[in-house]
Amino acid sequence: MELQPGREALVRVAVATLWSSPEAIRPIDGPALTTGADIPTWVSGMDTEQQVGDCVLSQLLLGERVLVTELRPDGWAHVIAVEQPAAKLDPRGYPGWLPADQLAGVDPARTGDPLVVDATITALRADPDGPVVLPGVIVGTRLVPAGPARDGWRPVHIPGQPAPLWLPDGQLVPIPIGPPEAADVLAVAQRLLHVAYIWGGLSAYGIDCSGLVHLAWRRFGVLLPRDADDQAVATNPLPLGAERPGDLYFFARPGRKIHHIGIVTAVAGGRGSRRMLHACYRRRRVVEEPMPADRAATLVGVHRV
Incomplete structure (x- = not known):
């Protein structure tokens, strides 16, 4: 399907970066x-200063929906990441730029209840146990099944791929109905302990503080806002001392907006x-x-989702 401004599209790569x-x-x-x-090559090539370049806004996972708002002749697309709430930037979602060839049009024939990837990192193959x-592909990615499992492998529809791809069936789970247990989210x-800090990162290769929170909850079908200050607005404050594992700590300097979050x-x-x-900026x-x-x-506060 052809990309067009004003229409939705889907991410066709495992992890797309929003610039x-x-x-x-x-x-x-x-x-x-x-x-x-x-x-992986991008992250491994960075030094500690490049890890915090503010040219990166966020990242989008395979199959994630975006609204295309502009297509440039040089191959760039301006999009709204509609599955990453960012009320202060755009009520529709997180705005930014990415290469248009990392997107595919929406195929209305490929419908169904998605399953979510539970493996921290996995690969999609041409056939069961076939070539990669x-x-x-990252935990929290939602994929539409293309048929029943076969010999322990599940076919899934992938944007921009004419034929289904396959991954181990045990790496896909249903999206839970109802709120998850905080211990499960934690x-x-x-699993992302020791992953590199990347400003704007949202993957098991590199992640930032609010990205860690967003991705962990996304695995359970809960779409929290992308940025820490918006996450504070979207969650429920508790008295300090009432927190329990899985709740969220928020940090801010006097007179400034929230700049950091921890679990x-x-x-x-x-x-x-x-x-x-x-995800610690200082320790990268x-x-x-x-x-x-x-x-x-x-x-400045402790909150519960």
Whole structure:
């Protein structure tokens, strides 16, 4: 299906990066711009300063819906990521740019209740146990089944692919009905321990603090906003001390908006201290640790989804 402004499209690569503008692209960003979007090579090629370049806004997963708002002759598309709420930027979703060849038109014939990928990282194959066609598919990706499982493999429809691709059936699960248990969400987030911090990242190759929260809840069909300050608005505040593992800590400097978020892993009690899992800008990776004193000084709230 042809891309057209004003119509929805679907991400056709495992992980597409949403950019602030085509002109903001750096030489290091080349691997993320290819038709296959080689995110592992992109992330591994960055130094610590390049990991926090503000040209990256967010990332989108395979099959994610976007609204196309502009197509440029040089191959770039401006889109609204409608599955990543960002009320302060656009009531329709998160706006940004990506290469148009990382999108495919919506095929109305490919319908059905999606399943969600539960493997942290997996690959889609041409046939059961056949050659890899699309590597690097991330936990939380939603895929439409193309038929029943066969010999432990499940066929799925992929945007831009004429024939179904296959992955192990055990790596796909139904999207839960009703709110998930906080402990289950925390367990998904803990799988991303030690993943590189990438500003705007939303994958098991690189992620930021609000991306970690968004992705962990997305695995269970809950679409939280993309940015930490919006996530605070969308969740329920609790009295400090009432938190439990799986709740969210929010941080802000005096007079400033919320700039950081962490997931509660243990609460203060006895000689213990509050602990959290978070994608740490300073350490450039996802860590689980006692809340540092400088973080505690900027702790402004604890919320529950």
